[in-house]
Amino acid sequence: xxxxxxxxxxxxxDFDEMVGQKHLFGQNGVVSAMCRRGxxxxxxxxxxxxxxKTTAANIIAEKSGMTIHRLNAxxxxxxxxKAVIAESGSLFGxxxxxLYLDEIQYFNKKQQQSLLEFMESGQITLIASTTxxxxxxxxxxxxSRSAVFEFKPVSAEDVKERLVVALDHLxxxxxxAKTASDETLLxxxxxxxxxxxxxxxxxxxxxxxxxSEITKETLAEFTPKTVGNFDKDGTMHYDLISALQKSVRGxxxxxxxxxxxxxxxxxxxxxxxxxxxxxxxEDVGLAYPxxxxxxxxxxxxxxxxxxxxxxxxxxxxxxxxATAPKSNSAMEAYFxxxxxIEEGKGQAIPSHLRQTELFNGYKYPHEYPAHWVKQQYLPNxxxxxxxxxxxxxxxxxxxxxxxxxIKGESD
Numbered sequence: 001x002x003x004x005x006x007x008x009x010x011x012x013x014d015f016d017e018m019v020g021q022k023h024l025f026g027q028n029g030v031v032s033a034m035c036r037r038g039x040x041x042x043x044x045x046x047x048x049x050x051x052x053k054t055t056a057a058n059i060i061a062e063k064s065g066m067t068i069h070r071l072n073a074x075x076x077x078x079x080x081x082k083a084v085i086a087e088s089g090s091l092f093g094x095x096x097x098x099l100y101l102d103e104i105q106y107f108n109k110k111q112q113q114s115l116l117e118f119m120e121s122g123q124i125t126l127i128a129s130t131t132x133x134x135x136x137x138x139x140x141x142x143x144s145r146s147a148v149f150e151f152k153p154v155s156a157e158d159v160k161e162r163l164v165v166a167l168d169h170l171x172x173x174x175x176x177a178k179t180a181s182d183e184t185l186l187x188x189x190x191x192x193x194x195x196x197x198x199x200x201x202x203x204x205x206x207x208x209x210x211x212s213e214i215t216k217e218t219l220a221e222f223t224p225k226t227v228g229n230f231d232k233d234g235t236m237h238y239d240l241i242s243a244l245q246k247s248v249r250g251x252x253x254x255x256x257x258x259x260x261x262x263x264x265x266x267x268x269x270x271x272x273x274x275x276x277x278x279x280x281x282e283d284v285g286l287a288y289p290x291x292x293x294x295x296x297x298x299x300x301x302x303x304x305x306x307x308x309x310x311x312x313x314x315x316x317x318x319x320x321x322a323t324a325p326k327s328n329s330a331m332e333a334y335f336x337x338x339x340x341i342e343e344g345k346g347q348a349i350p351s352h353l354r355q356t357e358l359f360n361g362y363k364y365p366h367e368y369p370a371h372w373v374k375q376q377y378l379p380n381x382x383x384x385x386x387x388x389x390x391x392x393x394x395x396x397x398x399x400x401x402x403x404x405x406i407k408g409e410s411d
Contacts, residue, residue, distance in 0.1 A: 005201065006170070007197040011054075013062070015035075018059075020159075021051065021151055043126070045057070048195060049195055049197065051151040053102075057129070076107075099126050103131070104142075105131075105138070116145070153194020156190040157186070159192060177212075180203075184215060244259040249283045269303070287325035288395065345379070345381050349379060350378075
């Protein structure tokens with residue numbers, strides 16, 4: 001038996017054999033169309049693990065006739081890149097050189113910059129892959145010279161197609177006739193959460209742990225209780241955190257509690273609590289000022305209890321935030337003030353506001369009716385500037401009417 005991972009042995013040799021990514025490699029896919037026309041450009045592939053990035057690079061190299069070199073940025077150095085460049089100028093690189101650089105986000109700026117000259121000259125064609133957001137982790141000059149393509153998690157139905165092929169291969173290799181029902185294969189595919197490689201590796205383990213039939217009962221022994229494709233240090237973590245806040249901001253309690261469950265069941269209680277505390281102040285804000293205090297109490301209770309009990313206070317909290325009125329007026333006021341500071345305004349504090357032994361004309365508001373007296377607070381060059389705009393919610397409008405009355409203002 002060949003000592004290679006089954007997923008590697010069964011790696012597709014053509015776009016037609018790939019599952020998922022039809023938007024890129026299907027009959028009308030943009031990358032397959034480029035390849036048919038003989039146009040191979042620099043590319044950035046980004047998406048979750050096991051979605052076909054390496055496979056696609058291999059197929060593109062084969063179709064183009066170029067010599068492919070593979071480097072992984074977690075272990076490769078600048079010397080490795082230079083060795084590829086040197087070979088690209090030799091007889092071995094006469095057909096063109098395709099450099100497949102996996103996990104490009106682990107290359108620092110200098111290492112990424114070293115590729116630019118040779119990309120510009122056409123000496124190498126770069127296909128880089130990453131599980132991170134390329135617009136955050138890939139050097140801008142590389143991005144501007146590359147086409148960026150997103151790889152999406154593969155559906156369970158599509159993954160199942162490769163599992164059928166894998167089971168047939170194992171039976172031929174072992175000269176056996178083990179079976180697995182469609183329901184079981186679909187369950188294996190679902191457990192892999194869109195990762196084809198993970199699904200095939202799981203099937204291989206189940207194959208050798210089973211007698212004549214692979215069952216869902218055996219699968220349960222191999223499936224961790226933590227569900228989902230979740231890496232708290234990677235893209236999925238940030239995607240879930242982002243989806244949680246946007247669902248609360250969009251006042252969708254169903255989506256909000258779903259993404260909360262994804263985070264908590266993925267083991268990220270701390271990350272969920274941090275972002276929930278932020279959204280109480282950023283997105284609900286002054287529309288319901290007590291939301292911040294309630295949220296703080298729920299977070300403290302959740303952290304004290306730990307999982308699974310923490311799900312109760314956090315579910316209460318997230319649904320409260322999703323269904324509460326929304327206002328970002330305080331954040332907008334802060335950013336407006338920050339912009340004025342960045343423009344160099346407001347450097348001189350009015351003399352009557354400075355910390356001195358004498359008040360220099362400062363009027364103490366508590367000595368006046370309604371605890372308010374008219375006086376200048378902003379620096380001279382900002383007098384009349386309004387950073388804060390009252391939100392349209394009931395709470396802020398009530399405050400607006402109160403201060404209009406006290407200050408004797410009219411619309």
